[in-house]
Amino acid sequence: MTKSDEGKTVSYWEASENLIEKDSLRQSIETDICIIGGGISGLTTAYLLTKAGRQVIIIDDGTIGGGETSRTTAHLSNALDDRIYRIEDWHGEEKAKLAVEAVFEPSRLATQSIKEAIPEIVSSTVPYVDWITGGDVSSVDEIKNGEGAIIRQGASKIAAYRDENGKLYQRSAVCVHLGCIVRFNSLEKTWDCPCHGSRYGIDGHPINAPAISPLGEIEESSNQ
Numbered sequence: 647m648t649k650s651d652e653g654k655t656v657s658y659w660e661a662s663e664n665l666i667e668k669d670s671l672r673q674s675i676e677t678d679i680c681i682i683g684g685g686i687s688g689l690t691t692a693y694l695l696t697k698a699g700r701q702v703i704i705i706d707d708g709t710i711g712g713g714e715t716s717r718t719t720a721h722l723s724n725a726l727d728d729r730i731y732r733i734e735d736w737h738g739e740e741k742a743k744l745a746v747e748a749v750f751e752p753s754r755l756a757t758q759s760i761k762e763a764i765p766e767i768v769s770s771t772v773p774y775v776d777w778i779t780g781g782d783v784s785s786v787d788e789i790k791n792g793e794g795a796i797i798r799q800g801a802s803k804i805a806a807y808r809d810e811n812g813k814l815y816q817r818s819a820v821c822v823h824l825g826c827i828v829r830f831n832s833l834e835k836t837w838d839c840p841c842h843g844s845r846y847g848i849d850g851h852p853i854n855a856p857a858i859s860p861l862g863e864i865e866e867s868s869n870q
Contacts, residue, residue, distance in 0.1 A: 660716050677703040685715035714843055714854065776827035776840075777803070786814055794830035794837070794848065803827055804864055805837050807848040817850035818862035828861070837861065 679695055681688045684706035692702045704710065734742035782795035786806050789795050794807035796819050803819035805828055819827050819837075826841035836853060837846040844857035851860050 657716050660712075671705065675703060677701045679703070680705060682706075684710035685713055686711075776829075782830075786816070789814070792835075793832070794835075796827065796830070799864075802864070805830070805846075805850070805861060807835075807837075809848070815849050816864055817846075817860070818864055820862065821857060822852075822859050822861065823857045 678701040681692050681702060681704045684704045688704055688706070689711065692704050695702050706712075709716075733745050737745075776796075781798040781803065783789060783797060786797060786808070789806055789808045791808055791812055792810050794805065797804045797806050805817050805819040807815045807830070809815070817837075821828055821839040821841065821844050823839065823842055823844050826839050828837040828839050828844075828846065830836075831838045831845075834845075835848060837848070837850070839845070839857070842856055843854060844852065845854035846852055846857070846861050849860075850862075852858055
């Protein structure tokens, strides 16, 4: 069993599978295609290219199949993980255009039927229902030391955590990635996004991608 490299707990996949661990690359290797990242997307791409007759090498800075892939559903999506304007800021207009075309090009290889795809579409949409539900508690006064909860404040939702000393931390509960409502992880003491796996610390700072910026501040935050 591979020891967890992502947190205090060990996922089902880490506990039930022997993940591949290889030595570091120590010499030059020639190949048709080099894929950076041995998660579900990289491995699937490598598999399809190999089936097409290409020679492929995968490079990862950790365990193959580890990282987020070993701790989330790691589903493939027909949407970009980042906003188009962010990709344009990071990589330029032409590369942003290529990214969009790669996702929405009709000639892309279909990997599943509509019947198979519907459950994934539903599962990726359900978390947005959290926008219209109530909070976990009605007031911060109900949050005990060492616990966190979502509170509804008008049309907004707040992620509130009270530390062991009684200090209260409040941030927006809206994930900065694609707008899902985060949920409190009582084991890791983190705020986790159910949509794409982003994770934040109790003070809102980003821990796991795809989110790369902190949860938003709230007006008149009463950190105590």
